[in-house]
Amino acid sequence: MNANETIKPYVIGLDLGGTNSVFGIVDSRGEIKATTAIKTQGYDNVEDYVDASVEALKIIIDQVGGIDTIKAMGIGAPNGNYYTGTIEFAPNLSWGRNGIVPLADMFSKRLGGIPVGLTNDANAAAIGEMTYGVARGMKNFIVITLGTGVGSGIVINGQMVYGCDGFAGELGHVIMRPTDGRSCGCGRNGCLEAYCSATGVARTAREFLSKSDEPSLLRDMNADDITSLDVSIAAEKGDALANRVYEFTGEMLGEACANFAAFSSPEAFIFFGGLTKAGNLLMKPLLESYNKHVLAVFKNKAKFLISGLEGSSAAVLGASAVGWEL
């Protein structure tokens, strides 16, 4: 058996996003050996999606030496449940909206029975950081993904936290403002995601613009078109209002992390995703707010880190790491 094991040096990682599905074949050091992609949408049913995936995958599997070199596959997907390998009622997937899709099983059957693991994208990011990134060697940390939404992957005692049902780690939906909170896509009000996602940042900018006549570079744009990137570009140019938008965002996130510390006292908070490109614009007020709000016993303990996984390949690496865990 051992001799057979050693000739399986690769795992497949699939970053299943709302727009694109990116596949990578990855070795144990996190080097991506081959990559391909298909559109996620545009398939009427999941069978067609898996057919198209396997067709694209076969080409890169052949490039690395065939299916016998592949140990496992890992998938990071919205509404992914690790326990069952299913995608459950994912609102943004045309073929996954209305039910429970056994995607891990479907890929396993089509790929010669290799083990396939599936979890949500934020958990995949956390496993990726633990396997290849800044969390190597850490036993207790929290990854917070700052993209269109806010997600999280929590590791405690060296293990992913999936909870009783596979859906633990929804820190984007902790209520930060129980009174007069912003409406959130989840149907409730005051969630962290409504403030600290990329869309939350744009919303804060629009709010600040509408509340005063203060001059700002952002007034040159149509308010509805403002993105978090526009705000960070304006802030870098010294725009005071845009700077305050990131201060507000960082302060809110610091306050949230102070509450998360009371839960699991992590060694580090690791931030992942588009909003981290703002760098110190976000991280400075975040750290100040954390130290102001956190319970005395936790002060100056946790590290605040930005993901060590590079740009567009980070999500694929995270997904592949789920495969190594199997």
Add this chain to the structure above:
Amino acid sequence: MNANETIKPYVIGLDLGGTNSVFGIVDSRGEIKATTAIKTQGYDNVEDYVDASVEALKIIIDQVGGIDTIKAMGIGAPNGNYYTGTIEFAPNLSWGRNGIVPLADMFSKRLGGIPVGLTNDANAAAIGEMTYGVARGMKNFIVITLGTGVGSGIVINGQMVYGCDGFAGELGHVIMRPTDGRSCGCGRNGCLEAYCSATGVARTAREFLSKSDEPSLLRDMNADDITSLDVSIAAEKGDALANRVYEFTGEMLGEACANFAAFSSPEAFIFFGGLTKAGNLLMKPLLESYNKHVLAVFKNKAKFLISGLEGSSAAVLGASAVGWEL
């Protein structure tokens, strides 16, 4: 070795409280075979406290067959750190206020080298529930202790959550009201403990009484003397204001649990301590509030339970369970 092991049927549990230190010798089924107690305070230094403890302990150890029948000792203590076996800067202990007390080591040396484990009282309660109580067989649950303060013990993947420093699980100090929150003993504002502890309930009662002229049985008392027990007695008698105090408390606690679910999606929340005697006065609004506030994916999943460990012996059983874990 096995033969020796089998003749060690007992562990010692120590519930180290601010007033009393209660010792019990407990068998593996959670039956308390012998018990004794000393005052916690009134010792100038920790050596004198341990001397008095060991003197009291010797009598009950002899009652059960001598030190060779004792497998280990477990201690539940304020500001207890499991990783180091120390009590750290415990404000309510005359001999533990100003430093780090290596209490586990001190007891081990005085008790023939048996292993001694120490953790905070809420974690001891959680281990107690897992060993002897309603959490037997559960892998993911949260115990919330509702006493003078609010404490918590969190179990994930079948393991206690101690975090990177031994102090995880301070859910009494999650901020529930970031704006206009009540002052808390920790020096910050808006903590769960300021609302949902026994003292928080009394504070709510005083607040409600001062804000209106509504008749209430509680007006017969000196406002400063009102306790959570007085409020529950008045509520049981049909006092509308007293009922609203428990509704307010339960609602706040339900809101908090909804946030905790987003973290670890536990199978159950288990409530422990004096305030649980209010029963449905507290649990009914708590459950309604939880289901109102929790993210849709978690609705109707977690159980809400009251501790299965009996009254005054619960804390000793919890502490003894720490001993079995060693």
